[in-house]
Amino acid sequence: MDAIVAQIHDLAKSADEATRMEIQRALRQVQQEYQGPKEILMDFANSALIMPIIRIGIDINLFRTLASSTEPLTVHRLAETTHASAELLERILRYLASNNVIKEVECNKYQACNLTFVFASEKGEAMICHGFDFHAPILRTMPEYFKETSYQNITSTKYLPFHKSFNTDLSCFDWLVQHPEHFVPFQKTMTSIEGSEWTEGFELLDTEAKKIPSTPAGPSERVFFVDVGGGHGHQSVLLGQKYPNILGRLVLQDLPTTVKDLQIEGVSIQAHNFFEKQPVQDAKFYYLRRIMHDWPDQDATKILQNIAAVMAYDSRILIDDAVLPNTGAVWQETMADLALMASCGGMERTTRQWEYLADSAGLKVEQIHSYVASTYTAVVVLALK
Incomplete structure (x- = not known):
């Protein structure tokens, strides 16, 4: 037995992230079988x-x-x-x-x-507090909620297990803002999963970014990158560090309460609700990281339509999210799918579902840039039809 365990340790040490996930899945299955x-x-x-x-x-x-x-x-x-x-x-x-x-x-x-x-760690504390204090009460109401709603799929954000659990009519995100004891761990959890790994090997972004001159942006120059719903701008900061030449051509957008008093060198800060008309016309890229999975198709379509209405022929929407396989998805992502559904009405989507969503907004899936195979994380590139 010790030899078998040692072999597994050796295999895991030299494995990449996707292989380590496969090892964990196999061990989990063996344990359950016996x-x-x-x-x-x-x-x-x-x-x-x-x-x-x-x-x-x-x-x-x-x-x-x-x-x-x-x-x-x-x-x-x-x-x-x-x-x-x-x-x-x-x-x-x-x-x-x-x-x-x-x-x-x-x-x-x-x-x-x-x-x-x-x-x-701060990340670990935040994730446990957010999971236990916010998600656990919601999950406990799910059996009663679905019995009450005749076990129908959730396609609207008007009434969710979240509303039943916290006895509120507010949306999930509006409620979080009003409850800092929940909002702070939520923000720390979201910040902890930010990173620039999505840019690695992404030729479309790399090619276009390198075309931008290092000279300061002119007053009428085209915006290169709009970070839609970008929170406190962690992604914009990381992108500017990788491509300093695009500074001055970046726009960060989020709700007024989120971007109030926020200042980031080289990044324009703009208060904006993505359910309203997109104010930046003809940008090269409109980037949404972990935004679309928070919303059912009906709302997600409206978000995309607001951007599509101001896109140039060569503009692209970059959706940084999970793209689930049609079969054999790992438990972490299927868990996320159900948790998102219960808390905010959202969902994780397969390639087919992303194509359906794009089509409903007058767009098409042009490319899927996968960058974390173990969790199916990818950038879905959308273009005008």
Whole structure:
């Protein structure tokens, strides 16, 4: 058995991200095949408990305390630091160690392991808080919601499990803005998944960006890149760092509350609601990162139509999102699909569904630039028909 485990470790060390995902999927399948019914049921029962216990650990700074220590800590030492009772803490620590979240060194003595550092990070804390505080209440209402709605697919944002859970008539995003205790972890979670990896090997963008002169942009010069719904501009900043010559030709758009007092050198800041007419005419690229999967087809079509109405013949819409395979999608993306549906009415789409959406807005899918194979993340390039 040890030899088999060692072989798996060696294979994983040299594997790329897609292969590592395949290894995880295979291990998960093997585990389930050799579990009995009782073990399977216990695993699912445990999945309901692990997140609230980790949430408690975050509240008492347990993971940060362990991660910052160079030596194992006793239960009593941790109790002094976290201000939790030693009796309660002993039970929590024992449970977390049994789930490999922390390491049990000896009786009543613990230290950090790889997972501990994940939950001690700002990204890890934000994702757990957002998942438990915001998504978990929504997911708990889903059985009752779908029974109430006769198990129909969600195609509108007017009434969702989100509304039922938080007893509100506001949209998901309007509600988040009014509840900073939820909005802050949400923003941190979204920021943590920003990156410039989408530009790697993307010849269309690279070719066009290199055509732009390094001289300052003229007052009537064409806008090169519009970051639609771009939040605080992380993507615009990264793009400007990669192609400094396009600075002064970038526009960041988001709601007034998001871009208020925001200043980014080389980037024009513009308050804009993408359900209204697009104010930037004839830009080369209109970029939407993790926007379209937040909306059902009816709303997504309107977003695209507002952009299509101002596009030049050589303008392109770049949709940075997941493109699911028709079969065999990984659980992370199917989970995201259902969570988006319940919280904001959104969906993850297959190639066929992206083509349908584009057609409904008078556009066509010209290219799909895949850049993270393991999660099907890609840039869907749309052009006028």
